[in-house]
Amino acid sequence: MAQLQKSIDKRNALIKATIELVNNNGFHATPMSKIAKMANVSPATIYLYFENKQDLVNKTYIDVKTQYTHYAFDTYTDTMSVEQGFEVIWKRIADFKLNESENAMFLAQCDNTPIIDEPSLQEGIKHLQPLLDLWERGKQEGLIKDMSNYLLYAYAINPLSFLMMAQKRGAFQLDRTQIEDAYQSAWNSIKSK
Amino acid sequence: MAQLQKSIDKRNALIKATIELVNNNGFHATPMSKIAKMANVSPATIYLYFENKQDLVNKTYIDVKTQYTHYAFDTYTDTMSVEQGFEVIWKRIADFKLNESENAMFLAQCDNTPIIDEPSLQEGIKHLQPLLDLWERGKQEGLIKDMSNYLLYAYAINPLSFLMMAQKRGAFQLDRTQIEDAYQSAWNSIKSK
Amino acid sequence: MAQLQKSIDKRNALIKATIELVNNNGFHATPMSKIAKMANVSPATIYLYFENKQDLVNKTYIDVKTQYTHYAFDTYTDTMSVEQGFEVIWKRIADFKLNESENAMFLAQCDNTPIIDEPSLQEGIKHLQPLLDLWERGKQEGLIKDMSNYLLYAYAINPLSFLMMAQKRGAFQLDRTQIEDAYQSAWNSIKSK
């Protein structure tokens, strides 16, 4: 158990280092040796936990994406009303993107770049299902526009990524009232009528 | 003049090759030698037109960003009403993102990645001014929500990037009516009341 | 210990190869790949022992200069008389320059060329101190001309470099009696009266 814990710690340290370095330097310009150094292990040790660099970044992506969705749905239950459920999920996502910006930035980079391979991208998407289910329910109840889920996501969720990047670059700072404004814009863009 | 034209052609070929290769492989995994080969020049020739790889990608970014904004504002004049002007610009941007998706993808990758240096990013932003001016006018006339321009951009424009990426990945296809839906969502998200 | 020895061996092999190749081809025209090949290591291995090519040649210079001065002062003690001490040192230097001509040639090339950086040149000079001390003693005792140490070195020691180069080029060969002649010339050029 102690041994297992040590292993998990090392794996986590490697993933953490990967996120930080890829965020700051990009996937290129992030050598394995630097990841190893930041995680306080030997370069060779990485290969005990991951097959190669591609596998490391794929697994990191899935890890972070999983964290993201767990966080998003943590306080949601499907007994909530559509509107309430959407608000709960949206605000958790906003929290994640704005507070855990290291993780969120990493996802943004992966989602706009050909560094993650297709199977891993698919794997990452699966966990969003509860939100899609909620939207289906909303459409059936006539509360949400009968549009493609891609359109709903583009208008309701994706803007938060842009705001997160802008905030990270120091361009501006989102406060409480602005987040409320943003939520209203999100809801307005998908609600029926 | 013939010589000058040949030079311009070579520069353009290099920029085109850079866009295509970076889109498909990322900035890493795009060696200068491949760019040269695709542009039908020797690797050494690149260095007659650009200082180094960083300069090449910076200049490519500025070039594409300039094309993007020229395209966006081509049919717009500031004598148009706020709503009309916004529609004109939005639809041009949609055209660009969905039809010139190679260029648009390149911008998305650059904007979510640390590959472009700060001065070049700033340079690229400058050209968006007419849209920001339009929004200021809209705010004064009480037609557009009094929100940060970052919020307006996040909801009115940025979703198109997400849709472009999704379309590029073959996940779905935007048709005429969906674009109309998208425009309505965009306008709803920023219009006052 | 075995590992450490292997490391030292490799470093020495690299330094040896550097000397031989730079002597024959000059610093330019001595690619790292040839040094690596002659030392039976991969080019990449050089960079485990030296920061870059400049560092390699700097360190080689300091190494050889240190050997040179150790050799020169090996049989000298400051209890010797000035004349005896000078003879002992001079003959050791002559031995070094004429027998270890690979090393001596390397120093000559470095001292007449801008390939070694200033700090390393300074570092190399420090070790000559015992000779300068001897000369100071000689001046105080009225045995050695009261001239700048540079002049003393120019006439007493430096001619050996010229003779070494000439001999290396096969132009002529120094025998025992000529070395004795040379020593007399050296001593005559610095002795007082």
Place this chain on the structure above:
Amino acid sequence: MAQLQKSIDKRNALIKATIELVNNNGFHATPMSKIAKMANVSPATIYLYFENKQDLVNKTYIDVKTQYTHYAFDTYTDTMSVEQGFEVIWKRIADFKLNESENAMFLAQCDNTPIIDEPSLQEGIKHLQPLLDLWERGKQEGLIKDMSNYLLYAYAINPLSFLMMAQKRGAFQLDRTQIEDAYQSAWNSIKSK
């Protein structure tokens, strides 16, 4: 004639640039393009005057060596006495090495480095003949030690090279009286008895 003069000017400008750049950076790290730039010509133009880089540096060497010997023997005639002749030549050489130090440094670098090919080195040596003739005369008259000319050169002339380098590096400065000291050391080292 005007045309011919322009050609000679260009050739001279190239040689001057070569000396300065090789002195400061070494033969390596002196690209043809920089030589061209400093001489205010196109890189291609160099090849109208010299076969290639090796030929350029060879010809530069011979040029400078010729200047050197012309300078050395300018005021000497073989009707002078041995001692007077030696003093005249020695002082001219001293003048050259200490005043025309750019040229002298270039020669020192070439003479301690494998950058000049053997035929050009031989060509350069030929012009020293008058000094060797003088020494032969001195030996026959019993005024100069019966030693190899290499030894005589090593002690009588070569120290000036060392002093020139030291002075160039700012280590010390030769004044009139020191030059007189140096001359005495030179003469003492070769004069018979």
Place this chain on the structure above:
DNA sequence: AATGAATGAGAGTTCATTCAT
């Protein structure tokens, strides 16, 4: 399980040289 040393392959970049003009 963990490593430091080692490396082959390949990266970005430079440069001596050529050639169409």
Place this chain on the structure above:
DNA sequence: CATGAATGAACTCTCATTCAT
């Protein structure tokens, strides 16, 4: 005679990966 543009070849250096320990 002179050139600026072009380039193949070669350079220094890096890095993902392996392996003996």
